[in-house]
Amino acid sequence: MNSPLVSIITVNYNGLLHTQAFLAAMQKVSYPNYEIIVIDNASAEDASVLKVTYPEITLLKSDINLGFAGGNNLGIQHAKGDYILLLNNDTEPSPDFLEPMVALMEERPQIGAVTAKLLYFDDASKVQFAGGTGINLYTGRGFAIGYGETDCDQYSQNYPTYAIHGAACMFSRAVIEKVGNMSNLFFLYYEETDYYERIKNAGFEVWFCGLSKVLHKESMSTGKKSPLKIYYLTRNRLVFTRRNTRGFQKMAAMMFFWFVALPKGIFVHALKFQFSLAYAMLRGAFWNLFHFNIYNDLQPNKKL
DSSP: OOOOOEEEEEEESSOHHHHHHHHHHHTTOOOSSEEEEEEEESOSSOTHHHHHHOTTSEEEEESSOOHHHHHHHHHHHHOOOSEEEEEOTTEEEOTTSHHHHHHHHHHOTTEEEEEEEEEESSOTTBEEESOEEEEETTTTEEEETTTTOBOSSTTOSEEEOSOOOTTEEEEEHHHHHHHOSOOGGGSSSSHHHHHHHHHHHTTOEEEEEEEEEEEEOOSTTTOTTOHHHHHHHHHHHHHHHHHHOOHHHHHHHHHHIIIIIHHHHHHHHHHTTOHHHHHHHHHHHHHTTSOOOOSSOOOOOSOO
């Protein structure tokens, strides 16, 4: 197999221990031709230590927190590879995870993006993601294939998927040149979902690669159920819907969100005395009432 250069981009935000573990795991990768670009998103920690321990990496420091999309976009600007792989710093890939992803994209040039199989770091026998159903444009929700199932190699094939996972996804250089970068507007969450829609609309295929296994710790930067996470999930669920629906579909989706999803979410959090999470949902929803231009590539604000 040819070994085209793969540019691996990971974003660090106050997650130095996870990034160090990630880079240690990358030392075991068997693919012979890759570069690693680490973006430090204005962390309080000193990320310079990464360059001392791993001098072969490219370390780029941002003065502000650019978020997931903005941080990866910064890395893409400096990437030299034929393929661009976005890989979360809270992942630890198997040593041979790259070969099947590259082989699949080399065999099918019409593929614009490939997403890996994600397994839970704490229990590698459990599947987190094996492709997705895509986002229902009426409800703004999507579902991961295989979620929570025991991994018995039932998802070890390659097949087209309706969703990618931002924790481990590879894009071709052709996608970057034709579609551009992810939108900085999202900051966190739904950015890869919005990007998938743009990739699909540009005529590219998106595939799941079942032979590429990556362990994922999940939400280590934002917390598993933090107000920050809930804020951006709510805000960007609505942003995604506004950007990707038209006509009756948009009207139905808006009504579902405001009259079903939002009241239900707030009620559930309040019932559990999770008032900070209920308030975060409300703030995320109301952000959309005061921001009308959601189609340009706005620079993110590091303040909520």
